[in-house]
Amino acid sequence: MGTAIGELLEKEEITLDFLSGRKVGVDSHNILYQFLSSIRGRDGTPLMDSKGRVTSHLTGLLYRTINLLEAGIKPVFVFDGKPHELKSETVRKRSRIRTEAKIKEERAREKGEEAEARKYAQRAVKLTDEMVGDAKKLIKLMGLPVVQAPSEGEAQIAAMVAENKLYGCVSQDFDALLFGTERLLRNIAVSGRRKAPGRDFYYEIKPEMIELQRNLEAMKIDRRKLIWIGILIGTDFNEKFPKIGPKTALKLVQEHSKFQDILKETGHEPGFDYREVEEIFLKPSSTKDYRIEFGLPEKDRIRKFLCDEHDFSAERVENALGKLEERAREKGQQSRLGQWV
Numbered sequence: 406m407g408t409a410i411g412e413l414l415e416k417e418e419i420t421l422d423f424l425s426g427r428k429v430g431v432d433s434h435n436i437l438y439q440f441l442s443s444i445r446g447r448d449g450t451p452l453m454d455s456k457g458r459v460t461s462h463l464t465g466l467l468y469r470t471i472n473l474l475e476a477g478i479k480p481v482f483v484f485d486g487k488p489h490e491l492k493s494e495t496v497r498k499r500s501r502i503r504t505e506a507k508i509k510e511e512r513a514r515e516k517g518e519e520a521e522a523r524k525y526a527q528r529a530v531k532l533t534d535e536m537v538g539d540a541k542k543l544i545k546l547m548g549l550p551v552v553q554a555p556s557e558g559e560a561q562i563a564a565m566v567a568e569n570k571l572y573g574c575v576s577q578d579f580d581a582l583l584f585g586t587e588r589l590l591r592n593i594a595v596s597g598r599r600k601a602p603g604r605d606f607y608y609e610i611k612p613e614m615i616e617l618q619r620n621l622e623a624m625k626i627d628r629r630k631l632i633w634i635g636i637l638i639g640t641d642f643n644e645k646f647p648k649i650g651p652k653t654a655l656k657l658v659q660e661h662s663k664f665q666d667i668l669k670e671t672g673h674e675p676g677f678d679y680r681e682v683e684e685i686f687l688k689p690s691s692t693k694d695y696r697i698e699f700g701l702p703e704k705d706r707i708r709k710f711l712c713d714e715h716d717f718s719a720e721r722v723e724n725a726l727g728k729l730e731e732r733a734r735e736k737g738q739q740s741r742l743g744q745w746v
Contacts, residue, residue, distance in 0.1 A: 408635040410579050413651050414620050416613045421593070423614075424572070425477030428697065429590060430552075430562035432576035433482045437532055437540055439577060439595045440465025454716040462536055463715060466543055469594050471725055474732040478593075481571060481697055482544050483552045483561050484537065489685055491642040491677070546707045548700035548733055553692075560584045560689030570697060573614070582617050583635050583686045585628060589615040630658040632686045633667070633679075642682045646673050702729045 444461040445451050451461040473480055541551050554561035562574040563584040573588030574581040581589045592610045621627060626634075637654040639645030649657075649671065661667050664679055704726050711717040 408579055408583065408640045409638055410582075410631075410634055410651055413624065413634070413655055414579070414582075414615050415623055416591075416615050419590075419612050419614050421473065421476035421478060421612060423612075424590070424593070426479075427572040428479040428481055428570070429573055429575050429593070430565055430571040431480050431482045431594070432558050432562065432574060432578065432581065433484045433540065434532065434537070434558060435576045435578055436594050437462045437465075437536065440469070441532060441536075443595060454714075458715065459536065460715050460717070462532070462540055463543055463711065464717075465594070466540055467547075467711070467717075467722075467725055470544075470547065470549070471728050471732075473594065475728060479699065480575070481550045481552060481565075482541075483554055483558045483565075484541065485558045486553060486555045486690075489556060489642060491681065491685070543707070543710065546703045546710060547729060548702045550695075550697045550699065552695040552697075554690075555692050556690040557584065559586065561691045562586060563689065564691035579615075580635075580641065582615065582620075583628075583632050583640070584689050585617070585686075587617050589617070591615065624655060624659075626655075626658055629683070629687065632683055633658045633664055635686070636664075636679050636682050637667070637671075640682060642685055643675065643677045643679070646671055646675065699733070701733050702726065704730065 440462045441451060441459070444465050451459045452464055454460050470480060544551050552561060552565075557580075559574060559576060559578065559581040562571060562576075563581060563586040565571045566573060566586050566588070573590045574586040575590045575593045577591055577595070579589065590612070591614075592612045595610070617628070621631065624631075634651065634654040636643060637646045637649050637657065638651055646654075657667050657670065661670070664683075668674070668679075707726060708719070708722060711722050712719045
């Protein structure tokens with residue numbers, strides 16, 4: 406998902422305490438996918454209730470959001486709207502990948518190859534409209550704000566950061582930087598030990614911040630050229646150029662002031678209009694029709710929703726609700742002196 410510019414970027418390791426007292430925009434679809442992929446049973450299948458409905462995303466939302474609140478972080482959950490028409494091919498491709506992964510998972514289980522089955526199960530992750538609806542419901546019941554973006558959630562967060570409504574964007578994807586978010590905050594809701602893909606060992610991931618302007622200066626480019634890099638190596642809105650990786654793309658944009666000159670040097674004729682993709686990032690769709698308000702959790706409705714409807718452990722939910730209400734009622738959670746979020 407997104408564009409693979411990570412190896413070009415300078416990252417600063419931070420702690421959750423660094424974000425205490427700050428409002429941050431959560432790229433909600435991205436984070437929900439992370440929960441669906443990482444929160445699973447021993448056999449690699451997602452957590453489910455007695456009716457067979459997936460609950461991994463709700464588990465992540467409840468317990469990991471509380472971790473953020475205990476650190477003093479104020480999450481604002483921003484959800485994707487209608488995808489741009491250029492993203493339709495990417496959506497179809499991801500759907501094919503999930504379908505193929507599901508078939509491979511089932512075959513692996515039939516053969517008793519549990520490690521292989523778990524690997525393919527993670528690739529078969531699908532976020533449905535029902536899951537998104539349940540996620541929004543739980544977030545609101547927890548007393549936290551939900552913002553509906555007209556299109557890309559990262560674009561909406563970028564606009565809110567530019568308006569000083571939010572400090573940064575919580576997401577695993579680097580696209581937020583192409584949309585102009587000044588601060589990308591990674592590994593915030595999904596930090597901890599993670600299994601290396603296809604390998605039998607775990608590694609520690611820690612929260613990190615990537616500052617847009619600092620990186621542009623380090624690479625000696627502007628945001629338009631960062632977008633060009635994305636176009637060259639592939640975004641959600643276009644196929645990558647053949648045989649061009651991040652480092653080659655950086656060299657090309659540093660050496661040329663016009664994308665047409667890059668086209669001439671690569672000798673590649675893309676099957677899309679690069680100017681249209683550039684426009685998506687430079688002039689992203691966003692709305693001002695939102696409210697950022699934090700309230701008290703509706704404990705009875707949360708109990709009913711999670712325990713009665715989705716078979717969550719009553720004891721664990723009760724413990725979580727105690728922490729949630731404590732954070733919501735605490736005084737002195739105002740922004741740091743001199744800060745705007």
